Amino acid sequence: RINGARLWDSLMEMGKIGGTPKGGCKRLALTDVDKQGRELFKSWCEAAGCTVKVDEMGNMFAHRAGEDDSLPPVILGSHLDTQPTGGKFDGVLGVLGALEVVRSLNDLRIKTRHPIEVANWTNEEGSRYAPAMVSSGVFAGVYTKDFAYSRLDQDGKTLGDELERIGFKGDVPVGGRPVHAYFELHIEQGPILEAEGYDVGIVTHGQGQRWYEIRLTGYESHAGCTPMPRRKDALLGAARIVELVNRIGLSKAPLGVSTVGMLNPYPNSRNVIPGEAFMTAEFRHPIGETLDAMDVEFRKGVEEIAKAGGLTYDLKEVFYYEPVPFDPACVEAVRRAAEHFGYSHRDIVAGAGHDACYMARITPTSMVFTPCVDGVSHNELEDIKPDWATYGANVLMHAALEKAEI
Amino acid sequence: RINGARLWDSLMEMGKIGGTPKGGCKRLALTDVDKQGRELFKSWCEAAGCTVKVDEMGNMFAHRAGEDDSLPPVILGSHLDTQPTGGKFDGVLGVLGALEVVRSLNDLRIKTRHPIEVANWTNEEGSRYAPAMVSSGVFAGVYTKDFAYSRLDQDGKTLGDELERIGFKGDVPVGGRPVHAYFELHIEQGPILEAEGYDVGIVTHGQGQRWYEIRLTGYESHAGCTPMPRRKDALLGAARIVELVNRIGLSKAPLGVSTVGMLNPYPNSRNVIPGEAFMTAEFRHPIGETLDAMDVEFRKGVEEIAKAGGLTYDLKEVFYYEPVPFDPACVEAVRRAAEHFGYSHRDIVAGAGHDACYMARITPTSMVFTPCVDGVSHNELEDIKPDWATYGANVLMHAALEKAEI
Ligand SMILES: NC(=O)NCCC(=O)O
Ligand SMILES: NC(=O)NCCC(=O)O
Numbered sequence A, B: 001r002i003n004g005a006r007l008w009d010s011l012m013e014m015g016k017i018g019g020t021p022k023g024g025c026k027r028l029a030l031t032d033v034d035k036q037g038r039e040l041f042k043s044w045c046e047a048a049g050c051t052v053k054v055d056e057m058g059n060m061f062a063h064r065a066g067e068d069d070s071l072p073p074v075i076l077g078s079h080l081d082t083q084p085t086g087g088k089f090d091g092v093l094g095v096l097g098a099l100e101v102v103r104s105l106n107d108l109r110i111k112t113r114h115p116i117e118v119a120n121w122t123n124e125e126g127s128r129y130a131p132a133m134v135s136s137g138v139f140a141g142v143y144t145k146d147f148a149y150s151r152l153d154q155d156g157k158t159l160g161d162e163l164e165r166i167g168f169k170g171d172v173p174v175g176g177r178p179v180h181a182y183f184e185l186h187i188e189q190g191p192i193l194e195a196e197g198y199d200v201g202i203v204t205h206g207q208g209q210r211w212y213e214i215r216l217t218g219y220e221s222h223a224g225c226t227p228m229p230r231r232k233d234a235l236l237g238a239a240r241i242v243e244l245v246n247r248i249g250l251s252k253a254p255l256g257v258s259t260v261g262m263l264n265p266y267p268n269s270r271n272v273i274p275g276e277a278f279m280t281a282e283f284r285h286p287i288g289e290t291l292d293a294m295d296v297e298f299r300k301g302v303e304e305i306a307k308a309g310g311l312t313y314d315l316k317e318v319f320y321y322e323p324v325p326f327d328p329a330c331v332e333a334v335r336r337a338a339e340h341f342g343y344s345h346r347d348i349v350a351g352a353g354h355d356a357c358y359m360a361r362i363t364p365t366s367m368v369f370t371p372c373v374d375g376v377s378h379n380e381l382e383d384i385k386p387d388w389a390t391y392g393a394n395v396l397m398h399a400a401l402e403k404a405e406i
Helices: A004-015 A032-047 A092-107 A134-139 A145-149 A159-165 A192-196 A234-251 A288-308 A328-341 A355-359 A386-404 B004-015 B032-047 B092-107 B134-139 B145-149 B159-165 B192-196 B234-251 B288-309 B328-340 B355-359 B386-404
Strands: A051-054 A060-064 A074-078 A116-120 A181-187 A200-206 A208-217 A257-259 A263-266 A276-285 A312-321 A345-350 A365-370 B051-054 B060-064 B074-078 B116-120 B181-187 B200-206 B208-217 B257-259 B263-266 B276-285 B312-321 B345-350 B365-370
Touching: A004 A032, A004 A092, A004 A386, A032 A051, A032 A060, A032 A092, A032 A116, A060 A092, A074 A092, A074 A355, A074 A386, A092 A116, A092 A181, A092 A386, A134 A145, A134 A355, A145 A159, A181 A328, A181 A355, A181 A386, A192 A200, A192 A345, A200 A328, A200 A355, A200 A386, A208 A234, A208 A288, A234 A257, A234 A263, A234 A276, A234 A288, A234 B234, A263 B263, A276 A288, A288 A312, A328 A345, A328 A365, A328 A386, A345 A365, A355 A365, A365 A386, B004 B032, B004 B092, B004 B386, B032 B051, B032 B060, B032 B092, B032 B116, B060 B092, B074 B092, B074 B355, B074 B386, B092 B116, B092 B181, B092 B386, B134 B145, B134 B355, B145 B159, B181 B328, B181 B355, B181 B386, B192 B200, B192 B345, B200 B328, B200 B355, B200 B386, B208 B234, B208 B288, B234 B257, B234 B263, B234 B276, B234 B288, B276 B288, B288 B312, B328 B345, B328 B365, B328 B386, B345 B365, B355 B365, B365 B386
Parallel strands: A074 A116, A074 A181, A181 A365, A200 A345, B074 B116, B074 B181, B181 B365, B200 B345
Antiparallel strands: A051 A060, A060 A116, A200 A365, A208 A276, A208 A312, A257 A276, A263 A276, B051 B060, B060 B116, B200 B365, B208 B276, B208 B312, B257 B276, B263 B276
């Protein structure tokens, strides 16, 4: 069993870096606080006897030697970056839970045949830089390093420059090496496990996602002097797209979801008809065909809205992956671990994207979920119970040991 | 007659301060470039033999002595501040046109019984600080100085502090002195005069306005894991309010207009359901009762939208004035001036708010409009023909001379 108190202490300690007054965390990827979080994590890993390597994407791997250290590692990990108004657990639990596994194996003097590595993946959230999980994506060969480096934040700063700025552009090549298995512990970020009273979730799939950026162009003019019929109001078009996106998600409920998270009208002045609007939209569904149908409906709807409003537009898909089935053997390893401890559990589909979704392309992969209070995540009030963290990390340890071989 | 070439040169010179690549102007109230514009204006006024006084709101008055300088002045003016993506003429034409009147009276050695003052009013646009025309409002006794000082911009800086920062918080008390008459030259900012081929517009009324700020609160949560029916999406509510505002304006067309110019969702992250949204809305109509009906419809609509979306909200009216009838004698003075020069003209209602709308409360007031290309304003492409500027300033001069008495 892992040491639940130590895990909780580490979670609270990390939560102070970028901590917000409401008890959440603002530790956006590649900011100064991300750097601080990474340094703390590194020091902990080294104190636990690991060698820490940083690859060219800033992904960090803390290596615990195996009895046969030439064998490919079992990697356990997640991410330390957060949303702008994020919580203390999303991602962090997976990284520090994996670190706790290593610490506990040290305490228990357990050696494994395969090495074990604790991973912290760069820019998982996708908030500062889209796409999400871009660095595990490069590791898995889904994106090129140059594509990832060229991603821009809202201030026009590239991911590559920011990685260099905080001193975490390492020299280890990204990926291209065998991985024996990958396990990720994460909070559910949805309401199911808590509502149904389960201790842990056995994640069998990740749902598919499609993310878009839309730029609408109308004509900026005076709010007081431009007759209604002469207007080309980019914000009115954007508002209709918000409604469209919502309608598409609703029509595919309960499984489908859809969201507009970002909307910036220009010049954003009270008495100016907005001449331009930038917005994002995203759709998710566990069934690939339904997700494709959402895409078709969306593109058709945007076309109609723009036409009716006299607007031109540019619509780009910036992120896409098909629904991901996790490796049946790894899923079974997680289930056996939960049963070993007598934890109540159910199978569940991951609503969020996770680094595991990309790792699944190159190695047998699965995930463990813990409940979270009221299903709330991407919110400063995100919360879990210490016991849930312990259960999850125990399951993670046993699943990992099965693959890493004692 | 005024010197059209000199007026045009001054307009172009002032347009360089805060000039944008597209040929527009970004000279927001109380910024460093506003300070620069004010200093240039002051130097020009002094070169024209005027004494420049600055009041506690930063309103600038360039005084040209009258034969009986104890008589109340005829004030001619407008504003030098612009929208974030504004043009070179909105406001500026009225200030520099008035200065050109003084320069021409000097050239022609014309003395007037009443003094003439050229005014530059602080923060007319209402873009950086709402309400618009706040400083002519204080002058006219509509707002208190403390109310005006406490206005906040988007960065939380107060109007009072910024006024002090740029060194334009003068020591002359605001208003409270007799004004013989007020005339304001302005571009129409709408399409009517140009479309119908008139040289100048005789402004008989200013339409009424109601401006609002709305803050919607829902619940921030994960875009991938929060089922559609559980959401409290503040941006979805805001989008519906954009549609509502547009519908209300359309139902009162052709005279009514309505606009949402500003919309900021929070945290504005691609994969977070927005938990909060801040937006503005404004309605305008030349008939007070219709404007009131728009207010009622709006409040009812917001209530329904919030309720349906599970949102709470805070709705504040931040700016209101009734339709303004200008002084019949001043309107006639403007008409006579236009006829004197043989300019084609029509009566027109001001779609925008102007400092004249507040000055009308304390002194006989009216306005002269010039056409603007394609009716475009609050846009960097805002444009007028040099002849239009000349016509307008000539009319301004003759109307002013009638009141100031030669
Ligand atoms: N786990 C998580 O919140 N990932 C961010 C990417 C997503 O929105 O699915
Ligand atoms: N003239 C002008 O654009 N004034 C700003 C206030 C308004 O929007 O009416």
